[in-house]
Amino acid sequence: MEALYGRQIVMTKEDQDTLDCTYQSRRGLFIDSKITCQRCGSHFSKEIARLPTQDYYCPYCIQFGRITSQSYLVSQEEKENPPRLVTFTWQEMLTPAQQEVSCNVLSNFQQHKHSLIWAVTGSGKTEMIFAVLRYCLQNGGRAAIASPRIDVCRELYPRINEVFPKENTLLLYGNSNEIYRYNALTICTTHQLFHFYHAFDLLIIDEIDAFPYEGDKRLAFAQKNALKKNGKYVYLSATPPTHLLRSLKETFCIEKLPVRFHKRPLVVPQLIWYENWKYCYQSNWKIKKFIFYLKKLLQDNNVLVFCPSIYYMQKLYTKVGEFFHSSEIECVSAQDKYREEKVQRMRKGEYRILFCTTILERGVTFDHISVIIMGANHNIFSKSVLVQIAGRVDRKGAYHYGQVLFFYNQQTQAIGEACDEIKRMNRLAKESLFV
Ligand SMILES: [Zn+2]
Structure with missing residues (x-):
């Protein structure tokens, strides 16, 4: 059965x-x-x-x-499967830095150790799990990649299918059309792990620091149950919070990848004091500073403007609309039913300015982009969120002078830690490139 x-x-x-x-x-x-x-x-x-x-x-x-x-x-406990042939069709090359992480993760798995891949935004995380996945499957094992976000699962599915074309990979999330069937390779949301018990030899959890995963004890419990007794985890994160790193220190091998795919450093945020950011939409006088910086950024790139709430975003969007042609600007939030479409149009460069909430903080890549965070001191912008948002800039292709601006009117721990982490990763990257 x-x-x-x-x-x-x-x-x-x-x-x-x-x-x-x-x-x-x-x-x-x-x-x-x-x-x-x-x-x-x-x-x-x-x-x-x-x-x-x-x-x-x-x-x-x-x-x-x-x-x-x-x-x-x-x-029911699964019987042990014998080693088998696995078709693997990926032909591209890993960069030397990716190669090192990929090898380490594989050897950790072979030595029965858990791994955390701490790789900066834009470093190409997915490619680095191929080797360990392949090894697990070849040895008759069962593997899953789980993410807290449906969007990520949906994006991952075709990529994994392409690389492991004969695995008949299963994609599971709430309301998905696919019915559960037993197989060796599963991609699912972390919530689907509640239905598994001692199932996986290898359980890869993407964006371990993302909402709704972070802080949910039930998910942590389900994740433990889903792993076989001798199974191993591979966690992926660009921004692991300090408490997570502390808790994994003893039991996980931490593999850092500070270098982006294109080898340029992460863009360090510029902190700009903006006393009135909270009410800047109320008058031309108060919005003046914002418009000044926005126009400056627009000379080189399109701009994403991150706002702390939908209400604020709409106010700001309406006010800024007085200064630009309506076809150039748009706004999007999680509640927007045209969300996908608007993001697509921004990707194609049809808008010059897109106002958004934190929904675009991760997983989305735009070319030719700068970002502004309005009220970086707002408590919705944790260290991880700030680092993720800054990581939207200069992800791939040629260099376009993308910039990251944090507008704030109060120094917070999150702002300080985010900037420190970005600079630290850049230092590490520099060292590793000169080795
Ligand atoms: Zn319960």
């Missing part, structure tokens, strides 16, 4: 009796003075979780189907 390999399916006692295969079964909820959910790891009191039947349920993972005190989590 392949469909059960490495899965955990919620069943009642009666459902289980109809199964005609061997299986393992655990209680869905562990009940003591408190209740612990075996699927999401949440602890909670009996009072909040009592059903009219006097049974209990877990309110914290109900989006994956209700699990009650009558439920069992049914799974």
